[in-house]
Amino acid sequence: MAGLPSQLTAQEKLADAGQQVFASNCAGCHGADGHGGERAPNLATVRSVISKSDDDLESIVKKGLPGLGMPPFAYLGDDKVKSVVAYLRVLQGKTTATPVTGNSTAGRALFFGKAQCSNCHMVRGSGGFMASDLSVYGDGQASSAIQHAVVTHAPSPTSRGVKVTTKSGEKILGALRAEDNFAVTLLSPDGSFHTYDRAKVAAIQYTSESLLPKDYASRLSPTELDDLASFLITTAAQASATEKPAKRRQR
Ligand code: HEC
Ligand code: HEC
Known part of the structure; x- marks a missing residue:
């Protein structure tokens, strides 16, 4: 972790400390880079882990998962547990907020209005049940990847x-x-x-x-798609900062 110490944010300092904690307590099972080892699963690129709030991750680390092979680490103390979760976010590539280039307020209006996304998808408790809940979908996703998902609307094995x-x-x-x-x-x-x-x-x-609606590339302008993606990214960031995401579907 290079960089001038004076330029490190509090979050980066925390993650820096967490790197040591991870190396000595977690890497043996979860792998040096958190991508999983023989004894424990991937923590870095699995959506169900990435989309958990910091509070949830801290609680798992403290209590462990009794019976599933994940030992409790409450004895490390709150500071070390917080730091290791901050480091998990680094491994997950979430240190820098995804840049949002569109207008998320306009995106929200499109989602619940003209683009009719809410006929099928729910975001934070409003919308339809037909397709997946998108409350935390934008977490760690690039705008371009979200826009691609919207215009292609590929079928998912779970839905x-x-x-x-x-x-x-x-x-x-x-x-x-x-x-x-x-x-x-x-x-x-x-x-x-x-x-x-x-x-x-x-x-x-x-x-x-x-x-699966397949016509969004023609129904929406590039600006509108960017606005929608910005809405999903912003919503997911707010969800992980303020509350547990509403999970209506098991994935
Ligand atoms: C002895 C091996 C072992 C060690 C050491 C260990 N873990 Fe785990 N961990 C596991 C196993 C096994 C699971 C999966 C349990 C299950 O769900 O089947 C797990 C699950 C988790 C999960 C939940 C993943 C999910 O899918 O929700 C998190 C988060 C986690 N570990 C973080 C950590 C952190 C952080 C450390 C170090 C402080 C750590 N683990 C150390 C074995 C370990
Ligand atoms: C007629 C129903 C319908 C409408 C309208 C709709 N979708 Fe979908 N969407 C689906 C279905 C079905 C899937 C595939 C599986 C799933 O995620 O449930 C899907 C998948 C997605 C995915 C990928 C989800 C994942 O987990 O991989 C995104 C992102 C998405 N839609 C966004 C949107 C946005 C944004 C709009 C509005 C512009 C929209 N959808 C409109 C039905 C719809």
């Missing part, structure tokens, strides 16, 4: 659109949430779960493609 036609002729469109030999459960756009007995189902069509 399959499905159309169920029952023997009585009812047709329901939703996101597949569970499926076995006896029943199929889907989440409809209004947020309610529906479970159908397979014996009463006439047809199940997997329509993941049809739930």
